[in-house]
Amino acid sequence: MARILIIDDDPDIVEAMRVVLESRGHKIVSAKSGAEGLKKVKLESPDLVILDVMMETMDKGFEVAREIKSDKGSKDVPILMLTAIKDKIGMDFKKEAGDETWLPVDDYVEKPLKPQELLEKVEKLLKTI
Amino acid sequence: MKYEGLLERINWLIRLRWIALTGVILTVFVVQKVVRLSLPFFPLYLIPILIGLYNSAFFLYTRHIWKKQPEDIETRAIVFANLQIGLDLLSLTALIHFSGGIENPFIFYFIFHMIIASILLSRRASFLQATFTACLFVSMAGLEYFNILGHHCLKGFVVNDLYMNKVYILGTSFVFITTLYLAAYMASSISVKLRLREKSLKEANLLLEEKDRIKSEYVLRVTHDIKEHISAIQSCIDPVAEGMLGELNPGQKDLIRRAGTRTSKLIFFIKALLEITRIKLSRDIEMKDFSIVKTAENAIILVDPRAKAKSIYMSRRIDAGVDIIKGAQVYIEETIANLLANSVKYTPKGGKVEITIEDKDGSVLIRISDNGIGIPKKELPYIFNEFYRASNAKELERDGTGLGLSMAKQVVERHNGRIWVDSEEGRGSTFSIMLPKK
Numbered sequence: 007m008a009r010i011l012i013i014d015d016d017p018d019i020v021e022a023m024r025v026v027l028e029s030r031g032h033k034i035v036s037a038k039s040g041a042e043g044l045k046k047v048k049l050e051s052p053d054l055v056i057l058d059v060m061m062e063t064m065d066k067g068f069e070v071a072r073e074i075k076s077d078k079g080s081k082d083v084p085i086l087m088l089t090a091i092k093d094k095i096g097m098d099f100k101k102e103a104g105d106e107t108w109l110p111v112d113d114y115v116e117k118p119l120k121p122q123e124l125l126e127k128v129e130k131l132l133k134t135i
Numbered sequence: 136m137k138y139e140g141l142l143e144r145i146n147w148l149i150r151l152r153w154i155a156l157t158g159v160i161l162t163v164f165v166v167q168k169v170v171r172l173s174l175p176f177f178p179l180y181l182i183p184i185l186i187g188l189y190n191s192a193f194f195l196y197t198r199h200i201w202k203k204q205p206e207d208i209e210t211r212a213i214v215f216a217n218l219q220i221g222l223d224l225l226s227l228t229a230l231i232h233f234s235g236g237i238e239n240p241f242i243f244y245f246i247f248h249m250i251i252a253s254i255l256l257s258r259r260a261s262f263l264q265a266t267f268t269a270c271l272f273v274s275m276a277g278l279e280y281f282n283i284l285g286h287h288c289l290k291g292f293v294v295n296d297l298y299m300n301k302v303y304i305l306g307t308s309f310v311f312i313t314t315l316y317l318a319a320y321m322a323s324s325i326s327v328k329l330r331l332r333e334k335s336l337k338e339a340n341l342l343l344e345e346k347d348r349i350k351s352e353y354v355l356r357v358t359h360d361i362k363e364h365i366s367a368i369q370s371c372i373d374p375v376a377e378g379m380l381g382e383l384n385p386g387q388k389d390l391i392r393r394a395g396t397r398t399s400k401l402i403f404f405i406k407a408l409l410e411i412t413r414i415k416l417s418r419d420i421e422m423k424d425f426s427i428v429k430t431a432e433n434a435i436i437l438v439d440p441r442a443k444a445k446s447i448y449m450s451r452r453i454d455a456g457v458d459i460i461k462g463a464q465v466y467i468e469e470t471i472a473n474l475l476a477n478s479v480k481y482t483p484k485g486g487k488v489e490i491t492i493e494d495k496d497g498s499v500l501i502r503i504s505d506n507g508i509g510i511p512k513k514e515l516p517y518i519f520n521e522f523y524r525a526s527n528a529k530e531l532e533r534d535g536t537g538l539g540l541s542m543a544k545q546v547v548e549r550h551n552g553r554i555w556v557d558s559e560e561g562r563g564s565t566f567s568i569m570l571p572k573k
Contacts, residue, residue, distance in 0.1 A: 016363070016367055018367040018370070018371060019366070019367050019370050021371070022367070022370035022371045022373070022374060023370070025374040025379055025380060026373075026374045026379060029374070029379040117366050117370075118365075118366035118367075118369040118370045118373075118402065119370075120373060121373050121374050121377055121379065122377075
């Protein structure tokens with residue numbers, strides 16, 4: 007049982023994921039924007055962050071991910087990125103911090119994701135902590 | 136880009152000049168050996184040789200400015216065209232002078248030069264060239280008349296001393312000069328109209344391209360919005376269908392399952408539409424070196440479970456020579472996977488699907504063939520069109536976006552490649568892709 011923060015500006019998606027994750031007994035916290043998400047990362051100290059890439063802007067999610075991973079208090083929190091663009095964006099998940107295409111997420115998955123797929127990805131990431 | 140057309144026409148003139156000078160040499164030869172007129176044959180052979188020399192120089196110069204593309208290329212091309220026509224006029228006058236002057240009926244060949252001038256130049260410039268021709272002609276006739284320039288008689292062809300007959304000179308000059316101007320006028324009227332038409336066609340084409348782009352952007356926006364909503368719907372349906380909010384009764388389960396299936400089909404369609412629109416809109420896709428063999432293997436692995444489920448035997452034959460090519464790997468992999476998946480989909484249980492990759496000087500040829508249902512002959516021209524699905528394919532499989540093949544075509548053409556199909560209904564299809572290596 008883990009504490010999971012979902013940062014997504016689509017309330018319906020958040021609710022759907024909440025149902026899926028709560029069915030396994032996880033505790034869900036949610037945030038509607040990048041800024042609120044960053045605040046809740048500090049406040050709630052989640053075990054895992056699920057982050058939507060497209061919020062206020064096309065790539066707000068990248069910015070938020072970089073901030074979470076640059077902060078000492080949260081740099082070890084795994085991030086699962088929700089994205090529709092996958093590998094066609096020229097981003098490299100393995101590059102060093104500071105690099106322009108640095109994408110510090112631990113895993114990513116395309117929307118809409120099947121409940122089983124979401125659960126598998128989450129379990130896998132939680133095992134790494 | 137006005138000069139592009141002009142340079143093209145100059146090239147045409149240079150080719151034409153080779154033919155003309157061959158004709159001159161042949162005519163002079165026939166006059167000398169067959170008709171046996173006595174004329175100064177040395178200059179008559181020398182002049183076409185000189186024409187050959189300046190034509191070679193023109194040929195080299197055209198290639199040079201086409202490669203270099205200097206800033207003043209348009210002015211240069213215009214001056215160049217005028218110079219060529221002027222030199223041609225001088226050469227023809229010299230030829231005529233050495234072969235009977237005003238008595239030579241070949242004087243009317245100047246009309247061709249007027250037509251050429253009208254095709255290459257503006258109306259004003261072609262009238263100037265006509266005036267230049269008239270001056271050359273009158274000077275030649277006058278100089279011969281006053282015996283300043285020697286006259287070479289066409290003995291045995293025309294009555295002697297016509298060149299000294301005032302009435303003949305005036306009459307011929309009048310007819311000749313009016314013919315020149317009329318020819319220039321008529322030919323330039325036609326070519327000006329043609330050029331205007333060409334220009335408006337080009338503009339219309341650009342406008343259409345722009346409209347098509349706007350349409351694609353619109354499609355992209357709308358599809359994107361629809362996808363957001365439909366994704367949320369799917370995300371809400373799935374946990375209910377899987378009983379995460381409590382067991383459903385059989386009726387609820389059935390209906391929610393139906394809703395879920397339809398939503399996933401819609402999402403599949405929307406994704407395909409998004410992808411094809413994106414590639415249409417992207418001005419350049421990133422090209423990198425990649426292994427076509429590995430890419431094909433990836434595609435095979437992707438489709439393999441579907442083939443196994445239908446006990447379809449999937450084989451491959453890959454030339455040892457082929458490997459690295461330049462392109463957008465993700466798109467090529469998807470294209471191959473798409474074609475393989477199509478083959479598997481439209482081949483009955485126990486059938487065969489084969490992929491071959493061969494080296495074809497500078498290109499790779501990828502063929503995906505099956506012994507499936509094939510494509511009706513009269514539908515072959517349409518199968519790469521967006522949303523088109525062959526009638527027998529629709530019969531066999533109700534669902535399908537009709538976008539797979541048009542996507543493949545987009546991708547291949549973006550790589551300056553070619554895609555085509557050979558098929559016979561009931562016997563199978565072969566899709567071929569030719570991709571340049573670099």
